[in-house]
Amino acid sequence: MSIDNLYQEIILEHYRHPQGKGISLENGVEVHHVNPSCGDEITLRAAIMDEKVGVSYDNTGCSISQASASMMWELVHGKPATEVLALEAEFLALMQSKGQGTDEDESLSDAIAFVGVSQFPARVKCALLPWMALKDALLQNLRSNNE
Amino acid sequence: MSIDNLYQEIILEHYRHPQGKGISLENGVEVHHVNPSCGDEITLRAAIMDEKVGVSYDNTGCSISQASASMMWELVHGKPATEVLALEAEFLALMQSKGQGTDEDESLSDAIAFVGVSQFPARVKCALLPWMALKDALLQNLRSNNE
Amino acid sequence: MIDVAAVKRDFPILSQRVRANRELIYLDSAATSQKPESVINAVSRFYQNTNAAIHRGAHALAEAATVEFESAREKIAHFIGAQSHEICFTKNATESINAVTYMFLNETIKAQRGIQVENPHFALQAGDEIVLTQMEHHANLVPWQELALKTGAELRFIPLNTEGRLDLSDLESIINNKTRVVSFVHQSNFLGTINPVNSIINRAKQVGALTLLDACQSVPHLTMNVKSIDVDFAVFSGHKMLGPLGVGVLYLKDPNSAPVFLTGGSMIEKVTLEKSTYAQAPQRFEAGTQAAAEVIGLAAAVDYLEQIGMEVIHRHELALTKLALEGLMQIPQVNIIGPTDLQERGGIISFTLADLHPHDVGQVLDEQGIAVRVGHHCAWPICTYFNVPATTRASFYLYNDEHDVEMLVSGVTRTLDYFGVS
Amino acid sequence: MIDVAAVKRDFPILSQRVRANRELIYLDSAATSQKPESVINAVSRFYQNTNAAIHRGAHALAEAATVEFESAREKIAHFIGAQSHEICFTKNATESINAVTYMFLNETIKAQRGIQVENPHFALQAGDEIVLTQMEHHANLVPWQELALKTGAELRFIPLNTEGRLDLSDLESIINNKTRVVSFVHQSNFLGTINPVNSIINRAKQVGALTLLDACQSVPHLTMNVKSIDVDFAVFSGHKMLGPLGVGVLYLKDPNSAPVFLTGGSMIEKVTLEKSTYAQAPQRFEAGTQAAAEVIGLAAAVDYLEQIGMEVIHRHELALTKLALEGLMQIPQVNIIGPTDLQERGGIISFTLADLHPHDVGQVLDEQGIAVRVGHHCAWPICTYFNVPATTRASFYLYNDEHDVEMLVSGVTRTLDYFGVS
Ligand SMILES: Cc1ncc(COP(=O)(O)O)c(C=O)c1O
Numbered sequence A, B: 001m002s003i004d005n006l007y008q009e010i011i012l013e014h015y016r017h018p019q020g021k022g023i024s025l026e027n028g029v030e031v032h033h034v035n036p037s038c039g040d041e042i043t044l045r046a047a048i049m050d051e052k053v054g055v056s057y058d059n060t061g062c063s064i065s066q067a068s069a070s071m072m073w074e075l076v077h078g079k080p081a082t083e084v085l086a087l088e089a090e091f092l093a094l095m096q097s098k099g100q101g102t103d104e105d106e107s108l109s110d111a112i113a114f115v116g117v118s119q120f121p122a123r124v125k126c127a128l129l130p131w132m133a134l135k136d137a138l139l140q141n142l143r144s145n146n147e
Numbered sequence C, D: 001m002i003d004v005a006a007v008k009r010d011f012p013i014l015s016q017r018v019r020a021n022r023e024l025i026y027l028d029s030a031a032t033s034q035k036p037e038s039v040i041n042a043v044s045r046f047y048q049n050t051n052a053a054i055h056r057g058a059h060a061l062a063e064a065a066t067v068e069f070e071s072a073r074e075k076i077a078h079f080i081g082a083q084s085h086e087i088c089f090t091k092n093a094t095e096s097i098n099a100v101t102y103m104f105l106n107e108t109i110k111a112q113r114g115i116q117v118e119n120p121h122f123a124l125q126a127g128d129e130i131v132l133t134q135m136e137h138h139a140n141l142v143p144w145q146e147l148a149l150k151t152g153a154e155l156r157f158i159p160l161n162t163e164g165r166l167d168l169s170d171l172e173s174i175i176n177n178k179t180r181v182v183s184f185v186h187q188s189n190f191l192g193t194i195n196p197v198n199s200i201i202n203r204a205k206q207v208g209a210l211t212l213l214d215a216c217q218s219v220p221h222l223t224m225n226v227k228s229i230d231v232d233f234a235v236f237s238g239h240k241m242l243g244p245l246g247v248g249v250l251y252l253k254d255p256n257s258a259p260v261f262l263t264g265g266s267m268i269e270k271v272t273l274e275k276s277t278y279a280q281a282p283q284r285f286e287a288g289t290q291a292a293a294e295v296i297g298l299a300a301a302v303d304y305l306e307q308i309g310m311e312v313i314h315r316h317e318l319a320l321t322k323l324a325l326e327g328l329m330q331i332p333q334v335n336i337i338g339p340t341d342l343q344e345r346g347g348i349i350s351f352t353l354a355d356l357h358p359h360d361v362g363q364v365l366d367e368q369g370i371a372v373r374v375g376h377h378c379a380w381p382i383c384t385y386f387n388v389p390a391t392t393r394a395s396f397y398l399y400n401d402e403h404d405v406e407m408l409v410s411g412v413t414r415t416l417d418y419f420g421v422s
């Protein structure tokens, strides 16, 4: 359980060069999530257009939460909503795997690197923060589409 | 620390045959005191006439609190107020003596028997209940006389 | 069957000798239970190996402490059939009940001031009714009196009958459309009576009232499942179920819609000088540094209880109660206050002895090493109803055996002798 | 002079190794302190020998438990210069503060409803002012926000300056004739600043306001006497001063005139179904079964502290703080948030490191066995003021030494290396 498992090169890379950061999307549902124990924050805007998910976000926080947001953006932006929700479920399972990984985790591509984070209970919330925000925004989108 | 120290013959005697019990005094200040942990209660009426203390009381409670009230009545009824307050202080000191007694405790005459009670912390309050009621009533008397 | 001799060996205090070198016969578990070595060690071990502020640090100890604390929560929740986030920790059952009464007070005041309330169910109006029973512990009476005084709500009581059971004949009128909450004890700590939970909760549901169960004397002694009784709140104390002092539990069926009570660190989401928002359950109800060692100790107590089995414990206590009732009732000067049969009762027996004051009875029993409780047992209205100043109470637990019961019965006879009562 | 090597041996946890077999460098005592063997044993011994419900039984154990509990109270009261009946026990300082804010709420509502109040000082009116500071722990902020919301009182704040001290230049206007209560922290758990207690209390007295001192970070670390500062309420937590979790203290200058907060058993005088009267202090504030083992453990902690001496402890911490400030300030990427000199400060140091997030800093320190705290330290408004998302915080206690400080300083350098920051 060395921290090198936590801070894998690809995570530090995303942290130094975050992808998709900055609120660029004009429409969509905006949510604001906070990790009260450390103060990490994310503002995320998501819309579903032609079944495809559009996401943009801005955040402050530790390397883990920033890298997670960056990789999440790469992974989900432009994907169908159902696929995005499945990815979210997969990522959650990965984070609960206590370092074991899951059977289906290849779908997460680079974000598999977060398996190391799942060995550090105090950091799991950091990695999950952007995904929780995304899920919240998507569900709100779907709900308002149904109205 | 056998309970025979607690239940001395004279205490049981007063418990079986309480002296002065029943509210007979017509005037005076009436107080009601309770020992919340066991439910012992005393209603006590006291007046100061010609510098002398008149007391009457009614009570329910354990042998210790009943005997204490009975002996207190014998000791203080008709005595000058200053002497009664001194006796109260003496009795309090006796009850705090943890079985050692005090230098001046002869003034308490039979009530010296309560020295045994002072070895049982949970029963000290039982013995003190009537005295606390008496003190309260006397101080209220004195205060209203000063007005 | 419980191997009581083996159980007794697990409880260091029970091998003590008291007063004039008497064997300790501990019959005061309804007040507080004794603790097995495993619980005492769980507490010490936490301080020796893991102690750190939970939910607040990224360092190794804090991480380990948080994991231990949250798995303890899971175990304790599971013990009563709840999910983790549905229970929060308090210092004792008394605080748990106050938490609920203050939730009502807070929402009532906010509604009166036109502030948005979190849950209108908690906002009372003058004339609303709160239903309790005549056999409540002060912990489940005084906080409601305070709430009624401050909100204009009114208290109503399900009455006792002379057998020491609830008289439900007027239930339909006592719990009516004005009733907003019904709060009652599962097993009476004074009488030993086990109340008909389902009848009362069903009636409360018919009128849309919230329900609170004071499970202080049931969770430690029988199998209890909050989901199957479908109650809104349940409270109990760790120290009565082999756990450490300083930890109580509040179960909430719908925790995230309940207003907050104590506020401060760790229960917040975001704070500015002017305004704060609050975290989700269970953190929402756990302000300040939590009693982690005690919670972990309580989980060890649950392990101990589960290993023996709650059904087994309940049957064991009933067997002792049968023996004690039979023995005591053969003494003509004994008057049992509470049910004299084994139907719907647990291992708590209150009695008076001739016209001896219970304080004196307890003292003579204590001289013989027998620890019972004397007084009003924090349920003064029961004394008033039965017109006794106080009672002597014996209560049994898994570490008591027939010998303890025999000592009690012979101790009572010896007490009569001591005071020369015949 | 403290013989730290000897002290460390008294704390079992400090000989532990963490992560990849690192020596544990515990620098998180401001969150919670570690416990010496004597405290851990005092708790275990109570359960092994004395455990019983206090103030409630006539039997031998109950008597012994009550005597131990009340002498622990006496010792703890004496430690802060108070009399026994002036302190009551809570579960933590957070509850102590909530107790006071709820006393205000309860009296305010009673006054509004025309019910006789116990003490009109506690009854607020819309427009009354409550003064806090900008550096309060959430525990001394959020409960007052709730009180203000429910009573219409307004919050005012003594502001921070960039040095991390209070700016008292407007004190006369901030504390004015509308001020009813002034509540503030003695030593900031975030900045290490020790506030000018006398100036603030004197001004509060001029306008007749009640005062509350949050002494969570002072009672454990310096000599404090509630009488000489003449404060109305003071609060602190046992777990930050070598004591067990689950016990806090509330000091009240005038306890018998304060309204009640938690109600239930043991705090009553007399109870009927309709109405209850309450006991005198301290029982008045101690509803339900108290955490006797923890209180007795806290008395053992006071013994330990007194044996070393609070003056000695304070000087020791200042020496370590000096060393740490010097060491850290030699690293150009370190930015200290809080006073950088030793005037009126204690052994708590918050800092940021380049633009690394404190969570990452804490993680790399932890990998080296160094336990610090990262985050907003339950004082989010300080982060907002200094415009930092969070800080890394090291805090010292009697069991830390120069070696610990050196490890911290070199650990910070190594953290910069790890993330390639130069
Ligand atoms: C200054 C200050 N006030 C209040 C508290 C709250 O103490 P507790 O969490 O023990 O209730 C703390 C510690 O967290 C503190 O440092």
Ligand SMILES: Cc1ncc(COP(=O)(O)O)c(C=O)c1O
Residues within 6 Å of the ligand: C030, C031, C092, C093, C094, C095, C137, C139, C140, C185, C187, C188, C189, C214, C216, C217, C237, C378, D265, D287, D288, D289
């Ligand atoms: C039925 C019942 N309710 C409430 C309580 C209060 O529990 P605690 O004193 O642990 O808060 C007790 C025990 O004293 C009890 O027996």
